[in-house]
Structures are given as structure tokens and as C-alpha cells.
Amino acid sequence: MNGFPLEIVLAVIGIAVPIMAFVWEFVLVGRKRLGYRVQMDTPVTGEIESVFPGVLPQLRPEGDGAAPDLQDLSVVLVRIENSGLTDVDSTDYASPDSDRVGMHIHFPHRRVIGMAVTELSDDAMGDSLKPGTGIGGREDAQHRVGIIDLPKVPMDRGDHYKILAILQRTAGAGDYPPPVVRAKLKGGRVSETRSRIGASPKLLALIGFLVAVIAVQFVVGLDDSGRKDAADCVSGKLTLVGSTAFEPTIREAAAAYTKNCSALAFDFEFDSSDRGLSRVDEQGKNEPGLLAITDGPKGVGYPTLLPRPLALSLFTMIVDPAVGVHDLTTQQIRDIYAGRIDNWQLLGGPDLPVRVVNRMLGSGSREAFRRHVVGDDQPPAPAATSCRTIAATKPPGPAFCEVPVTNDMLRTVADLPGSIGYSEFSDAAKATGVKPVTVDGHTPTREQVLAHAYPFWSVEYAYSNGELPADSPAATFLRFLTGGTGKDVLRSRGNTPCGELPNPTTCSP
Numbered sequence: 373m374n375g376f377p378l379e380i381v382l383a384v385i386g387i388a389v390p391i392m393a394f395v396w397e398f399v400l401v402g403r404k405r406l407g408y409r410v411q412m413d414t415p416v417t418g419e420i421e422s423v424f425p426g427v428l429p430q431l432r433p434e435g436d437g438a439a440p441d442l443q444d445l446s447v448v449l450v451r452i453e454n455s456g457l458t459d460v461d462s463t464d465y466a467s468p469d470s471d472r473v474g475m476h477i478h479f480p481h482r483r484v485i486g487m488a489v490t491e492l493s494d495d496a497m498g499d500s501l502k503p504g505t506g507i508g509g510r511e512d513a514q515h516r517v518g519i520i521d522l523p524k525v526p527m528d529r530g531d532h533y534k535i536l537a538i539l540q541r542t543a544g545a546g547d548y549p550p551p552v553v554r555a556k557l558k559g560g561r562v563s564e565t566r567s568r569i570g571a572s573p574k575l576l577a578l579i580g581f582l583v584a585v586i587a588v589q590f591v592v593g594l595d596d597s598g599r600k601d602a603a604d605c606v607s608g609k610l611t612l613v614g615s616t617a618f619e620p621t622i623r624e625a626a627a628a629y630t631k632n633c634s635a636l637a638f639d640f641e642f643d644s645s646d647r648g649l650s651r652v653d654e655q656g657k658n659e660p661g662l663l664a665i666t667d668g669p670k671g672v673g674y675p676t677l678l679p680r681p682l683a684l685s686l687f688t689m690i691v692d693p694a695v696g697v698h699d700l701t702t703q704q705i706r707d708i709y710a711g712r713i714d715n716w717q718l719l720g721g722p723d724l725p726v727r728v729v730n731r732m733l734g735s736g737s738r739e740a741f742r743r744h745v746v747g748d749d750q751p752p753a754p755a756a757t758s759c760r761t762i763a764a765t766k767p768p769g770p771a772f773c774e775v776p777v778t779n780d781m782l783r784t785v786a787d788l789p790g791s792i793g794y795s796e797f798s799d800a801a802k803a804t805g806v807k808p809v810t811v812d813g814h815t816p817t818r819e820q821v822l823a824h825a826y827p828f829w830s831v832e833y834a835y836s837n838g839e840l841p842a843d844s845p846a847a848t849f850l851r852f853l854t855g856g857t858g859k860d861v862l863r864s865r866g867n868t869p870c871g872e873l874p875n876p877t878t879c880s881p
Contacts, residue, residue, distance in 0.1 A: 404456045404457075404458050404460060404464060404557055404558075404559055404560030404561075405454070405455050405456030405457075405557070405560050405561055405562070405563065406452065406453070406454060406455065406456070406460060406475075406527070406555065406557060406560070406561075406562045406563075407452075407453050407454075407455035407562070407563055407564065407565035408450055408451065408452050408453070408477075408553040408562070408563075408564055408565065409450070409451045409453070409564065409565045409566070410448065410449070410450055410451075410550060410551055410564075411449045411450070411451050411534070412447060412448060412449035413446065413447075413448045413449075413548065413550065413551065414446060414447050414448075415444075415445070415446045415548075416445045416446060416447055443540065443541075444540055444541035445485075445538060445539065445540055446482065446538075446539045446540075446541070446548060447536070447537070447538055447539075448479065448536075448537045448539060448551055449490075449534055449535070449536050449537075450477055450534065450535045450537070450551060450553070451532055451533075451534050452475070452522070452525075452532060452533055452534070452535065452553075453527075453530075453531070453532035453565065454527040454528065454529055454530060454531045454532070455565055456529065456560060457529065458529060459526070459527065459528045459529055460526065460527045460557065460560075461526050462474070462500075462524040462525070462526050463524075463558075464557050464558050464559070464560065465524040465555065465556070465557065465558075466555075466556035466557060466558050467524070467555075467556070471506075472505060472506030472523050472524065473506040473521045473522065473523060473524070474506075474522060474523060474524035474525070474555060475521075475522040475553060475554070475555035475562070476519055476520070476521055476522070476553070476554045476555065477519065477520040477522065477535065477537075477551055477552070477553050477554075478517050478518070478519055478551065478552045478553075478554060479517065479518040479519070479520075479537070479539055479548075479549075479551050480515075480516070480517050480548075480549040480552075481516055481517075481541060481542055481543040481544045481548065481549055482517075482518045482539040482540060482541055482542060482548060483511045483518040483539065483540050483542050484509030484510070484511070484518040484519070484520055484537055484538075484539055485509075485538050485539065485540050486509075486537065486538040487509050487520055487535060487536065487537040487538070488535075488536050489501045489507070489533060489534070489535060489536075490533075490534045490535075490536050491532070491533060491534045492533045493530070493531045493532045493533065494528065494531050497525055497526075497527065497531065497533055500523050500524070500525040500526065501522075501523065501525060501533065505523040506521055506522070506523035506524075507520075507521060507522055507523055508520070508521050509521075509537070511542075516542050516543045518539055518542075520535060520537060522535070604633075604848035604851055604852065605632065605633035605635060605636070605848070606633070606635065606636060606843055606844070606845055606848050607635035607636060608635075608636060608637070608661060608845045609636070609637045609638075609639060609661050609845065610636060610637070610638055610639070610661050610662075610663065610845040610846060610849055611638075611639040611640075611641060611661060611662050611663070612626070612638065612639070612640050612641070612642070612663050612664075612665060613641045613642060613643070613647070613648035613651050613652065613662070613663070613664050613665070614642055614644070614645050614647075614648025614649070614663075614664040614665035614666050614736070614835075615642060615644070615645045615648065615665050615666055615667045615736045615737070615832070616642045616643065616644065616735075616737075616777035616778040616779065617667050617685070617687075617736065617737045617778045617795065617796035617799065618665050618667060618685065618796065618832050619640065619642040619665075619778070620798070620799060620865070621798070621832075621861065621862065621865040621867065622640070622642075622665055623640060624861050624864075624865065625852070625853055625858050625861040625862070626638045626640075626849075628857050628858070628860075628861050629849060629852050629857075629858070633848075636845055636848075636849070642665070642777070643776070643777065644731075644732070644734045644735050644736070644776065644777070645664070645665075645666035645667050645668070645734065645735060645736025645737075645739070646671075646733075646734030646735070646736070647734060648664035648665065648666060648835075649664050649666060649670050649671075649674055649677060649835060651664065652664040652677060652835055652836065652837050653673075653674050653676065653677060653837060655837075656677075656836060656837030656838075657676070657837045657838060658837075658838075659837065660836075660840050660841050660844030660845060660846050660847065661844070661845045661846060662836070662837070662846065663834050663835065663836055663846045663849070663850075664677075664834070664835040664836075665682075665832060665833070665834055665835075666736045666832070666833050666834075666835060667685065667735075667736025667737050667739065667740050667796075667830045667832060668736050668739050668740050668743065668830045668831060668833070669831070669833060670833070670835060671739075674835075676837050676838055677835045677836070677837055678835065678836055678837075678838065678839065679833045679834070679835055680833060680834040680835070680836070680850055680854075681831055681832075681833055681870040681876075681879035682831075682832045682833060682834055682853055682854065682862070682867075682869070682870060682879075683831070683832050683862045683867035683868055683869050683870060683879075684818060684821065684829060684830075684831060684832075684867060684868040684870065684873060684879065685796060685797075685829065685830050685831065685832045685867050686796070686797040686798075686816040686817070686818070686821065686826075686828070686829050686866055686867070687737065687740060687741070687794055687795065687796055687797055687816065687828040687829060687830065688794065688795065688796075688797045688800050688801075688808040688809070688811075688816045688828065689705060689792065689793075689794050689808070689809050689811060689828070690781075690782070690785050690792070690793050690794060690795055690800050690803075690806040690807060690808055690809070691785065691791065691792045691793075691806070691807050691809055692727075692785060692786070692788065692789055692790055692791045692792070692806070692807070693805070693806070693807040694722065694724065694789060694790070695716045695719075695721045695722065695724060695790060695792070696716070696720070696721045696722060697716065697719055697720070697721050697809060698807075698809055698810065699809055699810045699811070699812075699813055700719070700809055700810075700811060701811070701812050702745060702811060702812055702827060704719060705745055705746065705811070706745070706746050706747070706750055708726060708728060708792060709728055709730070709746055709750065709753055710750060710751050710753060711728075711753065711754045711770055711772070713726060713770075714726055714769055714770035715770075716790060724789065724790040725767070725768060725769060725770055725771065725790050726770045726771075726790055726792065727762055727770070727771050727772075727773070727788050727789070727790045727791040727792070728753070728770065728771070728772045728773075728791075728792060728793075729759065729773055729774070729775060729781060729784050729785055729788070729791050729792065729793035730753070730756065730772065730773070730774045730775075730793070731774065731775060731776075731781065731794075732774045732775065732776050735776075736830070737778065737781075737794065737795070737796065737830075740828070740829070740830035741794050741828070743830075744827045744828050744829060744830070745794075745811075745827055745828050753772055754770070754772050755772065756772045756773050756774045757771065757772065757773055758773060759773035759774075759775060759784045759788060761773075762788065763787065763788050775793075778795055778796060778799055781793045781794070781795055782795055782799065782800065782803045782805075782806055785805075785806045786803065786804065786805025786806050787805070794828070797816045797866055798865045798866040798867075801866075811826060811827060811828060812825070812826075812827070814826040816828065816829070818868045822873070822874065831870070831879045832867070834846075834850055834853070854869065854870075854871065859871075859872070
């Protein structure tokens with residue numbers, strides 16, 4: 373993002389804020405904490421009158437008749453708890469040492485006419501809540517507030533007790549104002565606690581903040597994933613020539629590149645590895661917009677062409693499915709292409725003449741086939757004729773023909789009965805009407821190649837005429853192919869980027 377490490381900053385914030393919130397909540401202010409919760413605040417006058425009409429005016433809390441009538445009564449239950457991480461001692465209450473009272477419960481517009489302590493989590497707290505310890509009820513008549521005083525009760529972590537009070541309204545109408553607990557702790561706080569049903573607003577706010585940070589990181593990541601490739605974006609035109617076997621992969625990579633760099637236009641003129649090399653040799657000097665893609669290293673005669681290894685590419689033998697053959701040995705392939713096997717019956721197939729389809733001279737696929745499968749000691753193959761002529765005349769014996777490009781190879785093997793050929797594996801796997809066969813019982817996988825078990829493979833190279841300027845179309849596209857999204861495209865087509873091989877020198881020309 374213009375050099376500013378926004379993702380790192382967001383990551384630091386996303387980690388720091390929860391840590392700070394934890395330290396603040398549980399170490400600084402929440403380490404020592406008393407909480408209170410009003411668990412019940414219920415009017416009872418209507419219920420008593422409905423069962424015993426007229427009885428409340430007759431009741432008195434004392435027998436001398438001096439107490440007021442019992443009207444507008446309510447019952448309140450307040451839970452006092454140690455909700456912090458440490459114990460609370462009597463000396464932790466922030467009131468004068470001479471004052472035995474540590475907490476006050478205020479009931480606005482009500483007076484206390486009766487109270488009791490209930491539900492001690494630890495019976496030992498009962499000694500601190502006996503009469504004479506500071507506990508009691510009183511009234512602030514001037515402000516019309518009933519008050520329950522509570523002593524400085526020592527409470528271990530997790531301890532609690534409850535106060536049950538009977539109150540009478542002294543002012544107002546409708547709902548009662550909620551009770552309020554007033555107290556202070558040294559190095560801590562006293563606060564109202566909420567029911568644990570649902571999430572607290574603070575927790576929701578923290579979750580919302582973290583979600584926002586993650587969302588921003590995701591958006592920035594999407595933006596940066598495009599920028600990593602688009603950082604090398606240049607305008608102009610890049611012409612790609614050479615291998616028809618690798619053409620689909622290069623076209624897919626170019627399409628991925630233009631998603632982030634529409635300023636660069638691509639022109640594809642694939643016709644064969646040898647022709648591609650010749651064109652770059654003749655026209656590519658001082659032309660950074662021209663690249664040749666080849667199946668395998670260049671031959672002799674191109675001293676100024678510089679290689680850039682791209683990927684390990686897999687090839688496969690393909691046959692007409694009617695021949696019924698699933699595996700061929702290397703020697704059987706050599707015999708077929710030398711004309712020594714002329715009928716599929718000799719290999720366990722039907723009585724069907726063999727039709728041998730080869731790529732034309734100059735093809736990188738043909739060179740990979742020669743180098744890795746049939747070898748240099750293979751005798752010259754019988755003279756080739758037109759594949760169309762073979763299909764039309766149907767000669768009784770074996771027949772040989774050649775095709776210029778990969779698509780012609782796939783189409784010919786699919787259409788010509790009894791035919792055999794070869795192709796780049798990913799293209800063959802997607803083609804209809806052809807059947808890939810294993811070689812010596814091994815499938816075309818990277819692992820089989822690296823184990824020296826599967827023989828038919830090659831290295832794809834990009835060739836330029838001399839060094840390329842760093843900001844040229846060819847140089848930027850090559851950087852894309854060998855890093856980031858470009859490598860993903862190579863892998864998706866069944867190729868292994870050279871930099872990911874256990875021994876990258878396997879890709880050395």
C-alpha cells in the first residue's frame with residue numbers, strides 16, 4: 373500500500389487491543405472488584421390486597437401503633453459478590469478506619485421497614501454481618517431515600533451474600549427507582565454486574581472492533597494481492613511464440629496477468645518451439661516485447677538467446693481408445709515408432725493396423741519424445757504421409773504421418789482408428805476421443821519423474837534475444853510467471869514451477 377505496512381499495523385492493533393482490554397479489565401481495574409446485582413424488585417401490595425382485602429392498614433411492624441400503615445410495599449433482593457481476581461479484605465474498603473460501614477444500598481422514594489441477610493456462600497461471612505457490626509437500615513428523610521448500611525465484609529474470590537429487604541414507598545408513583553449501591557475500594561471498584569445471559573456491551577464492542585480489523589485486513593489483502601502482481605504492470609504489447617503444447621498454460625497465465633494489468637496487450641503466435649526460437653533470434657534483438665516458449669532447451673545455432681526456466685512439464689502417450697491398450701513399455705513404444713510392431717494384436721489388442729502419429733521436425737514435444745523416450749539410437753521411421761490420406765485409403769499395414777501442432781495431434785488420434793501419438797499431459801487429460809496410457813506402469817506425475825520412474829517429461833523455457841530491460845513487457849511477465857499468481861496457474865495446469873523442485877538444477881538447460 374504505497375510502501376506503508378498497513379497490514380502489519382492492523383495486525384499489531386488487532387493483537388494489542390484485546391491484550392490492553394484484558395490488562396485493564398482484569399489486572400488494573402478489575403483485579404479487585406465488588407459487584408452487586410438486583411435480582412428481585414417486586415411490588416407486593418396488590419397481591420396482598422387481592423387475597424386479604426383491607427388487611428394492610430391493620431398491620432404494623434411494631435405493637436405500639438406508632439408505625440405507619442403498611443401500604444405500597446415492595447420486596448428487593450440484592451446480591452453482593454466478589455467479582456474480581458483477588459480477595460477483598462476489610463481494609464480494602466475506602467472508608468475511614470473508624471467507620472465500620474463499607475457499603476450502602478440506597479432505595480430512592482422508599483423506606484426500609486425490614487431486612488435480612490440470606491444465602492452466604494461462606495458461613496464465615498456471617499460473623500461480619502451480625503447485629504453490632506454496622507449492618508442496619510435507616511432513612512434519609514430529607515432526600516426521601518431508604519438506606520441499608522453494610523459492614524466491611526472480607527470476601528474471598530467468588531464469595532457472595534444476599535440482602536432481602538421489605539420497603540415502603542414514601543414518594544412518587546408508578547415504577548420504583550432502581551436501588552443503587554454506593555461504596556469504594558482501594559485499588560479497585562464497585563460496579564453493577566449483569567446477568568450472564570447474553571453478551572455484555574463491552575464484549576460486543578470488542579468483538580465488533582476485532583471483526584472490523586479483520587475485515588479491513590481482508591480488503592487490504594485483496595487489494596495488495598492484486599498490487600503484488602500489478603506492481604510490475606507496464607503498458608505496451610508482448611508477443612509470445614513457440615510451443616503449442618504449452619500454449620494453453622501461457623494463455624491462461626496471460627489472462628490472469630491482465631486482470632491486474634490491462635495496459636499490457638498480448639499477441640499469441642504459437643506454431644512450434646523451433647520456429648519460435650528462430651523468430652526471436654531473427655527479430656528479437658533489442659525487442660523486449662517478444663518471447664519464445666519452448667519444450668526443452670534450445671538447440672545449437674542460437675548463441676544470443678538467453679533461457680529462463682519456467683516449469684517441469686509432463687507429457688503422455690495417447691492412443692485411440694479402440695486399441696484396448698492401457699500401458700506400454702518404453703521398448704514397445706520404440707518398436708511402434710520404428711515400424712517393428714505393425715498391428716495392435718501383437719500387444720494384446722484387436723486386429724487393427726497401427727497408425728503412428730508424430731510431430732513435425734522442429735517441435736519441442738517431438739524433441740522431448742526423442743530425448744526421453746525413443747533415444748538417439750532409434751532407427752529412422754518409415755516415410756510419413758498425410759494423416760488425411762491414411763484415413764481415406766486405410767492401408768492394411770502400419771502407416772506414419774506427422775502433424776504440426778498439439779491440437780492437430782489430439783484431433784488426429786481421436787479421429788484415426790488404430791492411432792498412437794503423444795501430447796502434453798494436461799491437454800490430453802481434457803481432450804475427448806483419446807486415451808492416455810501409462811509408460812512402464814508409471815503415471816505422469818511430478819513424484820514419478822523425480823523418482824526417475826516416469827520418462828516422458830520436459831522443462832519449459834522462455835527465451836529472449838539478449839538481456840531484457842527490467843521494466844520491459846517480457847521481463848515483467850516473466851516475473852509474474854515465476855512468482856505469485858503466475859506460479860498458481862502453472863500448478864493448476866499440472867506443471868511444477870522450477871523454483872519449487874527439490875533440486876531446481878533439474879531445470880537447468
